[in-house]
Amino acid sequence: MKVTVQQQQLAHGVNIVSRAVTSRSSLAVLSNILLKTDNGRLRLSATNLELGISAWIGAKVQEEGGLTVPGRTFVDMVSNLPNEEVTLTVDDRTQTLNVKCGTLNTDIKGISAEEFPPMPSPDLDNAIALNIENFKEQIQQVVFAASTDDSRPSLMGVHMTFDGNTLEMAATDGYRISIAKSEMAQKVPQNFEALVPARALAELSRIAVNGDESVYMTFPQGRGQVIFHMNDAELVSQLIEGSFPNYGAIIPPSFKTRTVLSTAQLLKACKQTEIIAREGSYIAKLDIQPEVDGEQSSLLEISARSEQTGSSEVMVDASVDGVPLLISFNIRYLREALEVIKTPTVSLETNAVHTPGMLRPVGDDHFSHIIMPINTAR
Amino acid sequence: MERKIIHLDLDAFFCSVEELLDPTLKGKAFAVGGSPSGRGVITSASYAARLHGVRSAMPTREALHLLPDLILVRSGFRHYSEYSKKVMDILRDTSPIVEAVSIDEAFLDVSDMPQPIGSIALDLQKRVMDETGLPCSLGCATSRLVAKMANDFGKKQVKSGRSPQKITVVEPGKEEEFLAPLDIQALWGVGPKTAAHLRQRGITTIGRLAALSDADIRIFFGKHGESMRRRARGIDHTPIYPESSDPKSVSNEITFHEDQDDEGNLLKILRGLSEKVGSRLRKAELAGSVVQIKIRYSDFSTYTRQTSIKECTNLDQNIYEEAQNLFLKHWSRGRAVRLLGVGVTNLDKPHRQLGLFDDDGAKKEDLTKAVDDLRDRFGKDIIKRADTLKGKNR
Numbered sequence: 001m002k003v004t005v006q007q008q009q010l011a012h013g014v015n016i017v018s019r020a021v022t023s024r025s026s027l028a029v030l031s032n033i034l035l036k037t038d039n040g041r042l043r044l045s046a047t048n049l050e051l052g053i054s055a056w057i058g059a060k061v062q063e064e065g066g067l068t069v070p071g072r073t074f075v076d077m078v079s080n081l082p083n084e085e086v087t088l089t090v091d092d093r094t095q096t097l098n099v100k101c102g103t104l105n106t107d108i109k110g111i112s113a114e115e116f117p118p119m120p121s122p123d124l125d126n127a128i129a130l131n132i133e134n135f136k137e138q139i140q141q142v143v144f145a146a147s148t149d150d151s152r153p154s155l156m157g158v159h160m161t162f163d164g165n166t167l168e169m170a171a172t173d174g175y176r177i178s179i180a181k182s183e184m185a186q187k188v189p190q191n192f193e194a195l196v197p198a199r200a201l202a203e204l205s206r207i208a209v210n211g212d213e214s215v216y217m218t219f220p221q222g223r224g225q226v227i228f229h230m231n232d233a234e235l236v237s238q239l240i241e242g243s244f245p246n247y248g249a250i251i252p253p254s255f256k257t258r259t260v261l262s263t264a265q266l267l268k269a270c271k272q273t274e275i276i277a278r279e280g281s282y283i284a285k286l287d288i289q290p291e292v293d294g295e296q297s298s299l300l301e302i303s304a305r306s307e308q309t310g311s312s313e314v315m316v317d318a319s320v321d322g323v324p325l326l327i328s329f330n331i332r333y334l335r336e337a338l339e340v341i342k343t344p345t346v347s348l349e350t351n352a353v354h355t356p357g358m359l360r361p362v363g364d365d366h367f368s369h370i371i372m373p374i375n376t377a378r
Numbered sequence: 379m380e381r382k383i384i385h386l387d388l389d390a391f392f393c394s395v396e397e398l399l400d401p402t403l404k405g406k407a408f409a410v411g412g413s414p415s416g417r418g419v420i421t422s423a424s425y426a427a428r429l430h431g432v433r434s435a436m437p438t439r440e441a442l443h444l445l446p447d448l449i450l451v452r453s454g455f456r457h458y459s460e461y462s463k464k465v466m467d468i469l470r471d472t473s474p475i476v477e478a479v480s481i482d483e484a485f486l487d488v489s490d491m492p493q494p495i496g497s498i499a500l501d502l503q504k505r506v507m508d509e510t511g512l513p514c515s516l517g518c519a520t521s522r523l524v525a526k527m528a529n530d531f532g533k534k535q536v537k538s539g540r541s542p543q544k545i546t547v548v549e550p551g552k553e554e555e556f557l558a559p560l561d562i563q564a565l566w567g568v569g570p571k572t573a574a575h576l577r578q579r580g581i582t583t584i585g586r587l588a589a590l591s592d593a594d595i596r597i598f599f600g601k602h603g604e605s606m607r608r609r610a611r612g613i614d615h616t617p618i619y620p621e622s623s624d625p626k627s628v629s630n631e632i633t634f635h636e637d638q639d640d641e642g643n644l645l646k647i648l649r650g651l652s653e654k655v656g657s658r659l660r661k662a663e664l665a666g667s668v669v670q671i672k673i674r675y676s677d678f679s680t681y682t683r684q685t686s687i688k689e690c691t692n693l694d695q696n697i698y699e700e701a702q703n704l705f706l707k708h709w710s711r712g713r714a715v716r717l718l719g720v721g722v723t724n725l726d727k728p729h730r731q732l733g734l735f736d737d738d739g740a741k742k743e744d745l746t747k748a749v750d751d752l753r754d755r756f757g758k759d760i761i762k763r764a765d766t767l768k769g770k771n772r
Contacts, residue, residue: 175734250734283729356734370734373732374730
């Protein structure tokens with residue numbers, strides 16, 4: 001193989017795929033990045049068998065071929081090259097990659113490209129096209145709620161439901177659940193569900209470039225995988241086996257109290273409270289006070305107390321419709337949900353001290369977030 | 379301002395409680411302690427038994443050798459802590475500054491009271507006797523060091539075979555004079571080794587220690603020389619710390635009669651300890667997020683290991699699961715264990731993040747509460763986990 005590429009493009013491509021490089025693996029080739037000529041472009045790939053990422057960059061191909069080189073070495077090397085042309089030459093006999101850029105001339109020992117696990121190619125004719133910008137936003141609205149606990153693998157995924165022309169995504173760690181809906185340009189031929197690792201979607205939203213282009217999603221038959229295809233990049237992930245909880249059943253049909261607040265004010269109050277609450281298991285008390293005729297206007301008081309740090313109280317103007325309630329939540333859960341709500345006002349709906357509360361953007365029914373309270377009373 | 383400090387010590391506390399529970403023991407040579415088989419030791423000896431040389435911390439076997447008629451009793455720690463609490467409540471009623479240093483010993487700062495210290499002590503002694511029936515001795519001085527030493531000294535003067543009920547007052551300004559004739563080992567900070575060194579140099583009393591030159595005192599105590607001299611002169615400014623009512627940790631440990639090396643047995647014991655810790659946490663309305671275990675092997679090498687959990691807990695099963703994991707990870711399999719302990723720290727008010735999909739946690743809480751209720755009403759053995767039962771009972 002012999003190709004010439006621009007350093008900036010090479011660095012961009014290497015940066016995209018490096019997140020799938022395994023740092024510790026019994027299979028040495030998984031610590032490597034694959035470089036391979038592909039229809040007049042240079043393809044870079046990395047995989048940890050769960051997640052695989054490929055990126056294509058423009059190249060002058062003088063000789064076809066490929067090699068895998070140690071990921072860390074190559075990432076560090078490329079990021080320190082001057083912004084000039086880089087010539088990459090593989091010596092097939094010694095399995096060595098020669099890198100020439102400016103006055104630098106480096107040889108990196110590699111492993112044959114043959115040993116790199118084959119990456120499946122997407123069947124683009126039957127792919128679901130999703131608008132990148134909308135899809136990225138939808139991902140960001142749910143991924144943070146997914147579990148990071150290996151012992152509950154099905155909660156480490158984002159549940160995707162394709163129904164006609166709507167896509168509903170949901171993620172939960174067992175204590176809160178984020179649900180985001182969107183409309184697709186086309187109907188799916190057949191309704192179906194998939195459980196995609198939250199990590200894969202987080203990576204996708206990182207590498208997908210905004211614009212009017214689409215991301216194409218395909219599920220290769222019988223492989224338990226999903227492929228996301230974009231013009232210059234592709235991401236392959238194993239799907240999670242196992243069942244996602246039936247979350248429709250836990251959404252309360254009605255609420256006793258509806259509190260409407262300024263999203264920005266509530267978010268600020270949560271951030272202030274979290275400074276104290278993070279030292280005390282993130283517990284914050286929410287005192288929801290409806291208007292008392294002629295005596296007091298309705299408001300929400302958020303307080304936290306920590307044995308070590310101290311205590312904090314903050315009032316937020318609110319319009320409260322319903323009964324008063326003193327309820328405790330993990331303040332981080334509230335803050336993280338508010339951070340993905342874009343509307344100027346938000347509603348918090350509640351019933352009782354041990355039943356879930358729901359946050360929804362006012363005037364936008366595409367998103368809802370349900371949080372279980374903390375039981376502090378004994 | 380000159381301080382007024384009282385040191386109170388309940389006379390042969392465990393034995394006095396036993397006498398209250400069973401008045402026929404009064405005046406007899408008896409002791410509270412472990413069984414003579416295995417590693418049992420005397421916890422407390424009655425004054426009649428002390429006349430025969432029986433001392434606390436002496437192996438029970440040895441005590442019975444000295445005094446074959448020695449009566450052994452053990453009514454249980456619950457009674458002792460009940461009585462101890464009654465006494466401490468009386469002390470706290472007298473002064474807000476009370477530091478309980480053990481179950482039968484406390485310091486009081488009564489500087490704010492106008493009466494002479496000796497009469498405060500006399501009133502206390504009478505009140506403790508009237509309200510609990512327990513005899514006590516008191517030492518009174520201007521510092522905790524001298525108050526404690528005065529009490530120890532006073533009690534030793536009584537050799538009647540009955541509880542001393544002694545009050546010893548060291549008047550302000552007489553501290554150095556009081557300490558001077560006492561044996562050096564009576565002074566805090568002088569261990570047996572240092573005492574032996576000092577004696578070789580002819581320094582047998584605290585008075586001689588106080589008179590040492592700066593250079594000499596540094597030879598024995600290094601950088602602590604100056605503070606040792608102050609102590610020897612009866613100067614001590616350590617305040618009395620009223621204990622906070624919030625414990626920092628709750629733990630329970632057990633030393634075996636015979637070393638244990640069987641995994642199944644050790645795990646059963648670990649479960650029992652976890653249950654005790656859980657029960658105490660729930661009584662105190664506390665929960666903790668760090669679980670620790672302590673393993674002491676036959677050679678006395680001791681290991682403490684701990685793990686953090688996401689949420690505060692006070693549930694037996696959660697504590698046991700963490701303790702079990704720690705134990706199995708750190709125990710050298712098959713190595714004989716002498717002592718095993720379980721503790722929970724990082725205490726806080728109990729709270730639990732409720733789950734969206736499972737009611738597992740709520741069920742565990744309900745079960746634990748039901749078990750606690752049963753044990754409160756019928757004793758702790760009314761209900762047990764099946765796997766803690768011995769083979770024949772299963």
